Amino acid sequence: xxxxxxxxxxxxxxDHPDDLENxxxxxxxxxxxxxxxxxxxxxxxxxxxxxxxAEIVLMDIQLPGMSGIECVRQLQPLMSGAQFMMLxxxxxxxxxxxSLAAGATxxxxxxxxxxxxxxxxxxxxxxxxxxxxxxxxxxxAAFRQPLAGMSGPSKLSPVEQSVxxxxxxxxxxxxxxxxxxxxISTVRTHVWHIYRKLQVHNRTEAILKVTPGA
Numbered sequence: 001x002x003x004x005x006x007x008x009x010x011x012x013x014x015d016h017p018d019d020l021e022n023x024x025x026x027x028x029x030x031x032x033x034x035x036x037x038x039x040x041x042x043x044x045x046x047x048x049x050x051x052x053x054a055e056i057v058l059m060d061i062q063l064p065g066m067s068g069i070e071c072v073r074q075l076q077p078l079m080s081g082a083q084f085m086m087l088x089x090x091x092x093x094x095x096x097x098x099s100l101a102a103g104a105t106x107x108x109x110x111x112x113x114x115x116x117x118x119x120x121x122x123x124x125x126x127x128x129x130x131x132x133x134x135x136x137x138x139x140x141a142a143f144r145q146p147l148a149g150m151s152g153p154s155k156l157s158p159v160e161q162s163v164x165x166x167x168x169x170x171x172x173x174x175x176x177x178x179x180x181x182x183x184i185s186t187v188r189t190h191v192w193h194i195y196r197k198l199q200v201h202n203r204t205e206a207i208l209k210v211t212p213g214a
Contacts, residue, residue: 009054011048013049020039057072085108088109108130129167160194
């Protein structure tokens with residue numbers, strides 16, 4: 001007898017009641033997902049989300065009082081293994097990189113259609129870093145010039161730059177390998193060299209390291 005895959009437990013933090021209810025309903029009624037917490041403020045999230053067993057947290061950036069960015073910064077140490085996706089109406093460069101620095105892995109615009117949002121949650125859960133197309137372009141554009149100008153022991157090779165640009169777009173190692181026509185093990189080797197040269201430990205730190213003002 002076939003058994004359905006376990007649902008992805010998702011927490012939602014959103015101060016607009018209609019948006020909060022729409023997201024809660026979408027997750028509750030979509031196969032493969034469950035809404036384990038629905039919070040209307042950062043304070044509520046800090047109280048409810050750590051004990052909710054959420055593996056994905058959808059976070060509105062513009063919350064009353066404490067911002068969504070600061071909320072992620074405080075939640076992350078309390079939720080080992082959880083992934084955070086920012087939801088916003090803004091494509092602001094500063095907010096994007098402040099979110100990444102705080103610990104967010106995904107960044108989507110609120111106008112993202114429901115099927116795309118669910119797809120992004122699955123991707124985030126699988127180890128990806130989904131971003132709206134407009135946001136991804138801003139990320140790539142922001143660090144393309146600094147990469148070209150790096151010098152000394154931290155200088156990345158052209159291939160390493162290409163790998164890092166694809167990681168910034170949110171691609172999985174498998175997708176990077178397919179785009180560049182190389183093996184996944186080769187991608188891992190390039191990533192190891194990137195991390196060693198930049199003296200970082202993950203893709204977010206690597207992107208921030210080569211992005212001015214992040």
